[in-house]
Amino acid sequence: xxxxxxxxxxxxxxxxxxxxxxxxxxxxxxxxxxxxxxxxxxxxxxxxxxxxxxxxxxxxxxxxxxxxxxxxxxxxxxxxxxxxxxxxxxxxxxxxxxxxxxxxxxxxxxxxxxxxxxxxxxxxxxxxxxxxxxxxxxxxxxxxxxxxxxxxxxxxxxxxxxxxxxxxxxxxxxxxxxxxxxxxxxxxxxxxxxxxxxxxxxxxxxxxxxxxxxxxxxxxxxxxxxxxxxxxxxxxxxxxxxxxxxxxxxxxxxxxxxxxxxxxxxxxxxxxxxxx
Numbered sequence: 001x002x003x004x005x006x007x008x009x010x011x012x013x014x015x016x017x018x019x020x021x022x023x024x025x026x027x028x029x030x031x032x033x034x035x036x037x038x039x040x041x042x043x044x045x046x047x048x049x050x051x052x053x054x055x056x057x058x059x060x061x062x063x064x065x066x067x068x069x070x071x072x073x074x075x076x077x078x079x080x081x082x083x084x085x086x087x088x089x090x091x092x093x094x095x096x097x098x099x100x101x102x103x104x105x106x107x108x109x110x111x112x113x114x115x116x117x118x119x120x121x122x123x124x125x126x127x128x129x130x131x132x133x134x135x136x137x138x139x140x141x142x143x144x145x146x147x148x149x150x151x152x153x154x155x156x157x158x159x160x161x162x163x164x165x166x167x168x169x170x171x172x173x174x175x176x177x178x179x180x181x182x183x184x185x186x187x188x189x190x191x192x193x194x195x196x197x198x199x200x201x202x203x204x205x206x207x208x209x210x211x212x213x214x215x216x217x218x219x220x221x222x223x224x225x226x227x228x229x230x231x232x233x234x235x236x237x238x239x240x241x242x243x244x245x246x247x248x249x250x251x252x253x254x255x256x257x258x259x260x261x262x263x264x265x266x267x268x269x270x271x272x273x274x275x276x
Contacts, residue, residue, distance in 0.1 A: 007190070007251050016259040017187050023266040024226060030273040041269055046070070048230050049218070050090045053211050055233035059083045085122050090211060093118040097219045107179045109172045112204070115215055117143035119208040126207040138206070145169065146206050160247065162203035171202045179220065188224035192217040193258040197246050221262065227269060229262035 009017075031038055051066040061069070061083045065076050070091050075084050093115055105111060120126075120142035127137060141147075145168045151161045163171050175198050183191050196217035203209045218228035231239050235257075242254040 007194070007255060009190075010252055013252060013256055013259065016256065016263065017189060019263055020187075020189060020226070020259060020266065023263065023270065027227070027266060027269055027273070028225075030270065034273065037273055041272060044272070045228060045230065045265070045269075046091055046094050049094060049214075049228050050087055052230055052233045053214050054083070054086050054090055056231065056236050056239070057086075057210055059086055061087060082123065086119075089119050089121050089123075092121075093211075093215055097215060097222065100219065101223045107176045109169070109176055112172060112176070112199070112212065112216065113143040115212050116205050116208050119211055119215075123207070141206055142208075143205075145172075145204050150203055150206065160244075162201065168202060168204045172199075172204055175199060175202070183220065183224070188221050188226055189229075189259055189262060190255065192220035192229070193255045194251070195220060196258070197243065197251065197254055200243060201247070217258070226262065227265050229258050230265050231258075231261050232264075235261070 007013075047063070047067045047070060050070065051061065051063045054061065054066075060079055061076075065079065066087050069075060069084055069087055075081070096115070096118055100111065120140050123140045123142070125137040126140050127135065146165050149161070149164060151159050153159055175195060179191060179195055196213045199213040199216055200209060205212070214231065221228060238257060242257045245251075246254045
């Protein structure tokens with residue numbers, strides 16, 4: 001199993017981290033000046049994060065439909081019910097991690113399983129492809145590590161293989177321990193992005209791995225006082241390309257991409273706060 005837990009900070013990444021911290025200071029100031037706006041901003045981020053993270057995985061809901069459903073609880077005719085189920089589950093997973101942070105729970109494999117269980121709540125089947133290339137539906141297994149190997153066909157035609165099932169418990173334990181050991185010593189963006197990459201690389205579950213990795217990353221950021229780094233659906237191609245570069249041993253482009261995603265979120269927040 002190839003794990004990537006160390007990087008060399010280049011000048012570009014160092015400058016991005018400084019920008020992130022400068023923007024954090026501005027946001028913290030605005031929060032003190034207008035404390036009443038924080039819940040509204042948090043609700044907006046909840047919708048944006050849910051819409052984009054699910055769209056990356058293939059959801060057909062628009063941003064407006066996601067907002068309408070989360071606010072009103074009403075579905076839209078012509079859209080798959082599972083897309084609404086995924087929206088509900090993702091939004092509730094966001095709410096859950098705020099409780100995790102409030103209760104000061106440590107990072108553990110059990111917590112990662114709990115997040116997966118929330119993401120797959122009510123999901124009965126997941127899509128899969130057999131060794132012969134046949135598309136099938138198999139029973140969902142929320143919070144249970146995969147029992148069979150999983151892989152994906154990438155845009156460049158190569159097949160991405162993930163951690164073998166028997167190695168998953170050890171690798172997830174190692175990841176959680178690394179997060180706990182390093183969070184206070186390194187910038188939260190670095191820890192969050194590396195945790196995201198390694199959880200995707202492990203791919204411990206049959207479904208929900210990408211959404212779970214983004215939630216894990218943002219749990220780390222929020223715990224450290226930053227907003228979530230929302231990866232936009234329109235940047236999906238670049239997102240996957242930088243993940244692929246990380247698989248080749250080049251993690252810095254992925255960290256740079258995540259850092260810019262966080263900066264984009266911060267700037268939108270500041271604009272909303274100043275226009276209030």
